[in-house]
Amino acid sequence: xxxxxxxxxxTRIEGHAKVTIQLNDAGKVEDARFHVTEFRGFEKFxxxxxxxxxxxxxxxxxxxxxxxxxxxxxKAGDAILGVQIPPVAEKLRRLMNxxxxxxxxxxxxxxxxxxxxxxGMDSEPAKRNVAGLIEKYPDIAKRGILLRKxxxxxxxxxxxxxxxxxxxxxxxxxxxxxxxKRDEIRDRLPEALEMAEFALSLMQDVQSKxxxxxxxxxxxxxxxxxxxxxxxxxxxxxxLLRVVxxxxxxxxxxxxxHKGEEGIDPSRFREIIGESxxxxxxxxxxxxxxxxxxxxxxxxxxxxxxxxNVCKFAGTPRADQALRRFRQLSAxxxxxxxxxxxxxxRIIEILFSLEKMAETLDDPDINSNRIRSQAGVNQLxxxxxxxxxxxxxxxxxxxxxxxxxxxxxxxxxxxxxxMAMNETVKQIAHEYVLGDQLTEGMLNRVEAGIRCFDPCxxxxxxxxxxxxxxxxxxxxxxxxxxxxxxx
Amino acid sequence: MYVVISYGNxxxxxxxxGFVLGKIIAKYLSKKGHRVHQIETHQLTPxxxxxxxxxxxxxxxxxxxxxxxxxxxxxxxxxxFDQVAPSMGHQMTPGLLLYLxxxxxxxxxxxxxxxxxxxxxxxxxxxxxxxxxxxxDFSQNMDIILQPLFQNQDSGGHTYVHRD
Numbered sequence: 001x002x003x004x005x006x007x008x009x010x011t012r013i014e015g016h017a018k019v020t021i022q023l024n025d026a027g028k029v030e031d032a033r034f035h036v037t038e039f040r041g042f043e044k045f046x047x048x049x050x051x052x053x054x055x056x057x058x059x060x061x062x063x064x065x066x067x068x069x070x071x072x073x074x075k076a077g078d079a080i081l082g083v084q085i086p087p088v089a090e091k092l093r094r095l096m097n098x099x100x101x102x103x104x105x106x107x108x109x110x111x112x113x114x115x116x117x118x119x120g121m122d123s124e125p126a127k128r129n130v131a132g133l134i135e136k137y138p139d140i141a142k143r144g145i146l147l148r149k150x151x152x153x154x155x156x157x158x159x160x161x162x163x164x165x166x167x168x169x170x171x172x173x174x175x176x177x178x179x180x181k182r183d184e185i186r187d188r189l190p191e192a193l194e195m196a197e198f199a200l201s202l203m204q205d206v207q208s209k210x211x212x213x214x215x216x217x218x219x220x221x222x223x224x225x226x227x228x229x230x231x232x233x234x235x236x237x238x239x240l241l242r243v244v245x246x247x248x249x250x251x252x253x254x255x256x257x258h259k260g261e262e263g264i265d266p267s268r269f270r271e272i273i274g275e276s277x278x279x280x281x282x283x284x285x286x287x288x289x290x291x292x293x294x295x296x297x298x299x300x301x302x303x304x305x306x307x308x309n310v311c312k313f314a315g316t317p318r319a320d321q322a323l324r325r326f327r328q329l330s331a332x333x334x335x336x337x338x339x340x341x342x343x344x345x346r347i348i349e350i351l352f353s354l355e356k357m358a359e360t361l362d363d364p365d366i367n368s369n370r371i372r373s374q375a376g377v378n379q380l381x382x383x384x385x386x387x388x389x390x391x392x393x394x395x396x397x398x399x400x401x402x403x404x405x406x407x408x409x410x411x412x413x414x415x416x417x418x419m420a421m422n423e424t425v426k427q428i429a430h431e432y433v434l435g436d437q438l439t440e441g442m443l444n445r446v447e448a449g450i451r452c453f454d455p456c457x458x459x460x461x462x463x464x465x466x467x468x469x470x471x472x473x474x475x476x477x478x479x480x481x482x483x484x485x486x487x
Numbered sequence: 488m489y490v491v492i493s494y495g496n497x498x499x500x501x502x503x504x505g506f507v508l509g510k511i512i513a514k515y516l517s518k519k520g521h522r523v524h525q526i527e528t529h530q531l532t533p534x535x536x537x538x539x540x541x542x543x544x545x546x547x548x549x550x551x552x553x554x555x556x557x558x559x560x561x562x563x564x565x566x567x568f569d570q571v572a573p574s575m576g577h578q579m580t581p582g583l584l585l586y587l588x589x590x591x592x593x594x595x596x597x598x599x600x601x602x603x604x605x606x607x608x609x610x611x612x613x614x615x616x617x618x619x620x621x622x623x624d625f626s627q628n629m630d631i632i633l634q635p636l637f638q639n640q641d642s643g644g645h646t647y648v649h650r651d
Contacts, residue, residue, distance in 0.1 A: 060498075111533065130533075131583070134590045142591050149534035 019446055021429045029433050032426040033280060034418070034450065046408045051080050051382070051399050056166045058395065058410070065456060067100035067155060068388030070168040071237065072395040075384030077170025079267065080399055082378030088368040089172035091360050094237045096158050096168070097386060098353035098360075101236060102192070103151025104389035105304070105346040108454040109199060110144020113343055116448045117206040121213065122441045140202070143195045147350070150192040154357070157181045172372035179367050186361050189354060193318070196350045200322055203344050210340065216431040217449045218339025218424030221246030223288050223300035224309040225273075225416070227387050228263055232312035234319070234352055236387040241266040242310040243288060243300065248335050253290050266385035269394055273411070274298070286416045299419040302391025303453065304345035309335035314348070316355035322348045339424050339452040346389075346454075377403045388413050390454055414455040424449045488542040489516050489636075492526045492535070492581075493550040501605030501618045502552050508561070508603050508622060509550040515629055516548075516636075531579040536587050545588065545596040548636065549581040552605040555617065559604055561625045563635045566598035599636055 024030040042061055049057060055073040059066035071093060078085055085093075115128045118137055127135075134141045158177060159165025167174050207214070227235040228242045240263030243251040250262055256271055257264060264272065276285045287298030300306075314320045326344055330336045336345075360366065377399060384395040391413025398407035428449045432442040493509025496502045506527055513525045524540045531549075539545060549566070568589060569582025579587075585598045603622070607615040614622070625632060 131586060134587070138591055145533045145536065145587075145591070148532075149537055152532070152534055 019425055019450075021425075021433055021446075023433070027434075029426070029429045032422070032429040034421045034425050043408045043410055047405050049405055051077050051377075051397055051403050051405055052170060054395075054397065054405070054408075055168055055170070059166075061410075065100060065104055065388050065390070066165070067096055067159075067168075068386060068393050069395070070165070071097055071386040072384040072388075072393045074168040074170055075386060076382040076395040076397045077384070078373075079382030079384060080377055080379050080397065080403065081170055081373070081375040083171055083373040083375045085172045085373050086368075086370045088176070088365055089371045089373075090237075091363060091366060092158060092173050092177055092371065093168055095177075095357055095360050096155055096165075097237050098357050099151045099154035099158070101151075101353040101389055102196075102350050103148045103155070104454075105350050106144055106147040106151060106199075108389070108451075109203075109343060109346055109350075110140065110147070112454070113448070113451055114140060114144065114202075116444070116451070117203075117210070117343075121210075121444045121448060124440075128444065143198060147192060147195045147199070150188055150195075153188075154185050157185060169372070171374060174372075176369050176371050177367055182361050182366060185357065189358050189361075193351070193354050196347065196354055197318070199347045199350065203347055204325075207344070212431075213445065213448070214338050214340045216428055217445075217452055218420060218427060219337050220423055220427065221337060222420055222423075223251050223291070223298070224306035224335055225288070225300045225302050226307040226310040226392055227266065227385070228311050229315070230261070232262060233315040234307060234311040234313070234349075236307075236349075236353070238386070239266075240264060241269060241272075241385070241392070243272065244310050244335060246335060246337060248309070248333055251288065251290065266392075266394070267383035269383070269385065269411070270396075273394075273416075275411070275415075281418070283418050284415045285418050286411060287419070296419055296423070299423065300416065301339070301420045302413050302416045303342060303389075304349050305336060305339065305342045306391065307387065308345045308348060314352050316352050316359070318355055319348055319352035322351055339420065339449070342452045342454070349389075377401060390414055390456055391416055412456075414453070417453045417455065421450055421453055421455065424452070488522045488524065488540060488544070489513075489546045489548060490524045490526065490539055491516070491548045491550060492528065492531070494528045494531055495552050496529060497612065498610060500607040500609055500611040500613060501603075501615050502608050503612070504552045504603045504605055504614050504618050504622070505550040507614070508601065508625070509548075511622070511626060511629075512548060512550060512601065512633070515633065531581065531584055533579060533584075533587060535584060536592060539588065539592075543594055545594060546636070547581075547585060547588075547596055547598040549584075549598060549600045551581075551600065551602060552618075553602045555604040555606045557604070558602055561601065561603050561621050561632060563632060564600045564602065565635060566600055601633075 020033050021029055022031040042058065046054065046057060054077065055070045058069040058073045061069055111130050115130060115133045119128045119132050130141065155165060159167035223243055223245055225243050227239045229235045229239045240261060242263035245251045252264060252272060272289050274287055274289045276287060278285060288300050289298060291298035308323060308326060314323045326336065326348060329341055380399055382397045386393055393413055394411035396409040397405055399405055425446055428445050432445050491509050491513045493505040495505040497506055509525065509527065513523045516523045526538060528535065566582050566585060568586040569580045581598060581600050585596050588594055588596045603618065606617045
């Protein structure tokens with residue numbers, strides 16, 4: 001008899017979701033879906049507001065990555081003003097964005113995913129969380145908190161507070177960086193780097209224990225999308241939008257590229273990215289248009305894994321060294337395909353961010369007061385693009401001559417990973433679901449597979465929620481045969 | 488030493504009531520001669536443990552708004568360590584924060600949650616009339632309502648509810 005298993009909601013991710021696994025008459029997995037069951041509608045209620053308010057409003061989409069929305073929103077505002085912001089303002093924005101990468105990635109690695117790695121996928125669910133981690137590995141938990149604290153403190157030093165700092169504005173930033181604050185950040189960087197190196201060695205130690213998970217947690221061909229510098233380096237704030245296929249080749253049609261460039265201006269994202277919807281999820285399904293409009297034909301991944309796959313190099317010594325090790329996980333010159341390696345990629349990005357912060361703080365102009373370009377509305381459409389911890393973030397605004405928004409579109413990283421997350425759930429279910437036996441190990445792995453993407457459903461739908469676990473077994477006509485809750 | 492941690496969103500009407508109440512409680516404790524450290528934050532995050540004062544015996548008073556459907560007046564609840572992290576990503580429970588202080592910093596700490604009911608969580612700076620009335624009632628009965636803060640906690644984690 002065909003059945004459906006439902007895991008609802010998925011735990012230790014941001015937001016509210018459930019997973020259904022459809023079994024066929026033979027008890028084999030027929031299909032699996034990651035449903036996002038919440039809705040918030042930020043795009044709609046932003047209409048009628050001034051674009052000047054948007055960084056402050058959209059930052060409140062999320063308490064984890066408010067900085068990412070600040071960046072993309074302020075950049076969309078820059079485009080509406082039609083200005084180039086002062087160089088120091090850009091450096092300060094980058095500094096805050098790197099701090100955001102550090103704090104968010106540290107949280108994802110040490111607190112959300114480390115319990116899976118260190119306590120084991122088959123360990124008791126009641127213990128396989130941060131409290132269990134503290135009990136067994138207090139030093140690791142402590143380092144995770146301290147690394148996150150460093151990132152949060154840098155955001156606070158720059159923006160006045162760590163959550164929802166109203167510091168990034170259209171045209172630049174509100175406050176310059178004082179030399180005292182610069183020195184404080186600089187003094188703490190060595191300790192943060194040491195903790196990042198520790199995370200790197202920890203990841204390399206545990207990786208070999210999860211060979212099966214590496215091959216079943218979203219290991220499949222897909223496209224990868226991310227920003228790169230004009231030279232092809234790792235980029236988190238600006239640059240070109242690059243797309244590569246599963247063989248590492250450029251996937252953007254030649255006629256869309258300028259001569260000699262391997263990516264397009266990110267503000268042209270609509271030329272290559274479309275958005276579709278499915279009736280069973282509030283999360284949109286963005287796709288790469290040149291591959292067609294069929295669901296899954298234009299599937300792509302964004303985020304740390306994608307960023308390391310689209311760049312040619314990182315651009316800092318320690319990160320480049322780690323990137324070389326990362327690239328050994330795939331055949332020479334090919335992208336790393338397993339979503340399990342998002343974790344490894346996150347740590348490399350922490351290293352990169354810390355190194356770039358050190359480099360930027362050494363800039364003799366970093367304390368300059370020239371931090372804001374002044375202008376009025378000069379363009380009626382503005383697109384702002386930056387890299388959020390979870391992937392490329394697009395803010396697209398249309399305004400009236402007075403700067404009042406009449407259309408808002410936010411394309412969020414988690415949404416862009418939607419198809420890949422669904423494929424990952426399906427792949428894990430195929431491997432671990434045997435008949436109608438619902439084992440803890442299977443449930444844990446489905447959740448852990450989703451957590452590779454570190455999804456933020458608050459951002460992507462854009463909503464809030466809490467996450468116990470609910471599992472349902474359904475017959476072919478959708479009757480509930482069995483149910484399990486995990487709180 | 489007492490630490491008063493108020494949290495919420497001051498831009499969402501009654502969700503910011505904890506900040507008002509936290510200030511009142513901190514002032515009250517100071518007047519009684521206690522050393523008080525006050526923290527105001529948007530949400531409880533793990534790194535907050537490193538912002539706590541270096542005292543060995545911490546008495547942590549969390550102040551937050553809760554839905555008026557849960558309580559209809561300001562209540563004080565004894566907290567127990569919470570070892571379950573429902574979602575470590577976005578926010579923590581007060582009990583989990585206490586657990587982190589105890590386990591990671593090896594400090595003895597006791598805690599209470601002072602909850603104020605909220606009716607309006609829409610955009611705005613002002614508190615609803617009902618929440619304002621709760622604050623007024625509280626200020627007139629603080630000695631009674633805050634009694635649990637001066638008693639030795641038992642391990643039952645019971646809730647002390649002030650009734651007129």
